[in-house]
Amino acid sequence: MSEGLxxxxxxxxxxxxxxxxxxxxxxxxxxxxxxxxxxxxAEVSVNTVYNYFQAKEDLVLPPEEASPQRLADMVRxxxxxxxxxxxxxxxxxxxxxxxxxxxxxxxxxxxxxDMMRGSPTLTARLEALGQxxxxxxxxxxxxxTGAAPDDLLPxxxxxxxxxxxxxxxxxxxxxxxxxxxxxxGR
Numbered sequence: 001m002s003e004g005l006x007x008x009x010x011x012x013x014x015x016x017x018x019x020x021x022x023x024x025x026x027x028x029x030x031x032x033x034x035x036x037x038x039x040x041x042a043e044v045s046v047n048t049v050y051n052y053f054q055a056k057e058d059l060v061l062p063p064e065e066a067s068p069q070r071l072a073d074m075v076r077x078x079x080x081x082x083x084x085x086x087x088x089x090x091x092x093x094x095x096x097x098x099x100x101x102x103x104x105x106x107x108x109x110x111x112x113x114d115m116m117r118g119s120p121t122l123t124a125r126l127e128a129l130g131q132x133x134x135x136x137x138x139x140x141x142x143x144x145t146g147a148a149p150d151d152l153l154p155x156x157x158x159x160x161x162x163x164x165x166x167x168x169x170x171x172x173x174x175x176x177x178x179x180x181x182x183x184x185g186r
Contacts, residue, residue, distance in 0.1 A: 013044065013048070013052065014052045016042050016044075017038065017039075017042045017044060017048075017049055017052055017053070017059070018059060020038060020041045020042040021038045021042070021060070022059070022112060024037060024038060024041060025059075025060065025112075025115050025119075026108075026111045026112060026114075026115045029115065029118060029119065030056075030060065030115060030116075030118075030119035030121060030122055031119060031120070031121060035049050035050070035056055038059065056121075057122060057125045060112070060116065060122060061122070061125055061126070061129070065101065065102055066129055068129060068132035068133055068135075068136055069133075069136050070102075070133055070165075071088060071133045071134070071136065071137040071158075071161060071162060071165060072133070072136040072137045072139070072140045074087050074088050074091045075087055075088065075137060075140050075141070076140060084137075084141060084157070084161060085161060085164075088161055088164070088165060089164075092165070092168055096172075103168070103169060103172055104169065104172050104173050104176060105172065105176070109173070109176050109177075110173075110176040110177035110178070110179065111177070113173035113174075113176060113177045114177050116173075117173075130162055130165075130166055133162055133165070134155075134158045134159050134161075134162035135158070137158040137161060137162065138154045138155040138157075138159075139154075141154035141157055141158055142154040142155075
């Protein structure tokens with residue numbers, strides 16, 4: 001089914017707002033830019049920005065890309081007999097081969113990554129997102145293994161896998177920010 005005119009215009013408006021906001025955030029810093037400034041630069045109303053994005057942070061970390069269910073979904077969708085760790089590593093490798101936006105393997109991400117690291121608000125949002133991902137993964141692991149509610153093992157494993165995911169993301173960000181061109185499939 002093809003995209004209708006209304007859906008295309010909405011997608012284009014959302015994309016324009018995101019691109020304008022990202023440019024302003026990279027140029028001036030996340031905390032120094034207001035939603036009103038983003039709206040004016042994107043030539044939309046403040047209400048329009050909020051119709052597309054519930055919070056300012058969503059302009060940088062949209063919920064559909066920065067999902068708390070990310071790791072849990074990788075594990076839920078794994079191949080029969082595949083371990084949770086292998087499923088996550090396989091998914092990350094696949095994303096790296098595709099140069100997926102979720103890993104920051106896009107043009108200009110180095111500057112965006114630097115901006116994110118320089119923002120206390122976005123750093124806190126990333127930390128909270130990591131905790132939510134780990135919690136959701138722990139719940140899936142506990143459910144799959146029939147672990148008791150007070151069993152620490154699913155949380156320990158989820159934490160280790162969450163740390164690995166975070167390390168991959170941070171390493172890619174640092175390398176891209178340093179100007180290193182990462183080969184596909186690495």
